[in-house]
Amino acid sequence: xxxxxxxxxxxxxxxxxxxxxxxxxxxxxxxxxxxxxxxxxxxxxxxxxxxxxxxxxxxxxxxxxxxxxxxxxxxxxxxxxxxxxxxxxxxxxxxxxxxxxxxxxxxxxxxxxxxxxxxxxxxxxxxxxxxxxxxxxxxxxxxxxxxxxxxxxxxxxxxxxxxxxxxxxxxxxxxxxxxxxxxxxxxxxxxxxxxxxxxxxxxxxx
Numbered sequence: 001x002x003x004x005x006x007x008x009x010x011x012x013x014x015x016x017x018x019x020x021x022x023x024x025x026x027x028x029x030x031x032x033x034x035x036x037x038x039x040x041x042x043x044x045x046x047x048x049x050x051x052x053x054x055x056x057x058x059x060x061x062x063x064x065x066x067x068x069x070x071x072x073x074x075x076x077x078x079x080x081x082x083x084x085x086x087x088x089x090x091x092x093x094x095x096x097x098x099x100x101x102x103x104x105x106x107x108x109x110x111x112x113x114x115x116x117x118x119x120x121x122x123x124x125x126x127x128x129x130x131x132x133x134x135x136x137x138x139x140x141x142x143x144x145x146x147x148x149x150x151x152x153x154x155x156x157x158x159x160x161x162x163x164x165x166x167x168x169x170x171x172x173x174x175x176x177x178x179x180x181x182x183x184x185x186x187x188x189x190x191x192x193x194x195x196x197x198x199x200x201x202x203x204x205x206x
Contacts, residue, residue: 004019005021005038005039005040006019006040006044007020007023007036007038008036008037008038008039008045009027010029010049010052010053011036012027012036013025013026013027013028014136016049017046027205029035030069037053039068040119041046043135044076047135047137051100051102051104052100062194063075067195073191073192073196074098075098075099076098076099076137076138077097077098077138077139077140077159078096078137078138079095079096079139079140079141079191079199079200079201080091080119080122080125080126080132080139080140081095081142081199081201081203082121082139082143083115084113084115084118088114088159089112090109090110090111090113090157091109091113091115091168092106092118092120092203092204093106093113093119093121093122094106094107094122094201095126096201101200104129107122107125109129111164112168114157115143115161115188116157117155117159117168117172118144118170119142119145120143120146120149120150120155120157121172121175122141122201123139123141123147123188124179125175126139127139127150127186128178138188138189139188139197140187140188140189140191141190142190142191142193147190150184150188151176151184151188153179153180154179155176175206188191
């Protein structure tokens, strides 16, 4: 007996998650530039549908195919990163699906922030985003400090509040309150840049 599969159609007569190949085929047969893929579980299929179709170019997950299986990262995960022009300076952060590189959220640019603050906020944003979407997959960050801050429930920054970064400190406070009132239910992991290259959420400004 063959194992049941779930089919995602991103571009077809109808889009969504389908529970049989016949249903999927009716949506994609004869449809120009149809985009679809099968998955082994409904959760994977639903997450993939909401994340958008994989790029037709090299996806981040392809990077790791030459590595031994036990040394590859779990690509069914979210990666976060921050960028800061100066220290402190203009700061922003974002989160992507590791396997496809699809961007799932991106912050505005905040004045007078730091990279560690951005990484901290990105992790908390990814936690809250998952909770809202009823998802539970690992989160990768390349910042040890930010991971430790999240686990401690507090941004242990040495940056002083000022008129310029008043809005940023309000966001930090909301993130700390979220951590205080919600349980972390997913692994928060350190991205191994040396072995895996830059995290797929990297802004590419180094």
